[in-house]
Amino acid sequence: MNRILKITFLGANRNVTGSRHCLEIGQKRVLVDCGMVQERNDAARNWEPCPVDASSIAALVVTHAHLDHIGLIPKFVADGFQGKIYATRPTVALAEVMLRDAARIQAEDVKYKRRRHREEGRKGPHPAVPLYTDKDVDQLAAIVCETIGRGGNLVIPVFAVKRAQE
Numbered sequence: 659m660n661r662i663l664k665i666t667f668l669g670a671n672r673n674v675t676g677s678r679h680c681l682e683i684g685q686k687r688v689l690v691d692c693g694m695v696q697e698r699n700d701a702a703r704n705w706e707p708c709p710v711d712a713s714s715i716a717a718l719v720v721t722h723a724h725l726d727h728i729g730l731i732p733k734f735v736a737d738g739f740q741g742k743i744y745a746t747r748p749t750v751a752l753a754e755v756m757l758r759d760a761a762r763i764q765a766e767d768v769k770y771k772r773r774r775h776r777e778e779g780r781k782g783p784h785p786a787v788p789l790y791t792d793k794d795v796d797q798l799a800a801i802v803c804e805t806i807g808r809g810g811n812l813v814i815p816v817f818a819v820k821r822a823q824e
Contacts, residue, residue, distance in 0.1 A: 668709050669693060675726035676703060680710050689718045694729025694760070694789075704730060705784045713738040720745035723752035729760055732790035735798050743798075757795045764788030 663683050669676035669691075676695035681688045687710065695703045712734050718741060721727055731743075731753075745753065765788050772786045 666710070669695065669703075670726070673697060673700065676700070676730075677721075677727045678708075678730070680715075687715050689715045689734075691721055691727040692718060692729075692731045692734045693724070693726040696726055696729075702783065704733075704789055708734060708737060711738070713740065715739055715741050717741045718743045720749055720753065723749045723756050725756055725760055728753050728756060730789070732757060732761070732794035732798050736790060736794050754795065754799060757790075757798070758792060761788060761790055761792050761795055765791065 661684055663681065666680040666682070667678075668680055669678035670693065673695075675693060675697055677691040677693040679690040681690060689710075695701055708730075718731070718734070718739065720731075720743060723745075768786050768788050771782060775782055775786065
């Protein structure tokens with residue numbers, strides 16, 4: 659049986675944020691990281707649907723807990739991802755704190771944008787709603803807890819940036 663590995667770079671291509679790579683082996687797909695784009699000029703990409711159907715991904719491997727590697731995971735889950743998530747225990751601990759903080763900041767940004775747009779009599783290019791909320795982070799936390807409860811733990815090298823946090 660000939661099993662060819664295909665890697666598709668869905669983010670952090672020609673820039674440093676929004677890390678997201680799809681590995682395909684036969685009929686299986688694994689996503690490595692699901693990061694938020696943080697550069698202002700490219701941030702609109704966070705609102706775009708993932709280039710691969712979230713429900714077609716069997717597993718997500720998280721390399722470390724920076725927002726440019728984890729920032730879109732709650733949105734990915736809300737978009738239909740139901741696979742397993744693999745990360746080290748320190749990454750899981752940090753990720754929940756980071757994602758809850760990001761959800762809070764997004765909610766504050768929405769309030770500010772709504773007020774500013776109302777005062778200026780205009781609409782922005784994207785809906786004035788956060789990419790995700792604390793409720794979305796809760797849904798993600800349930801998936802992660804199930805993985806950790808099984809003793810799931812995986813450490814892989816970060817091939818895209820040649821560094822590892824843990």
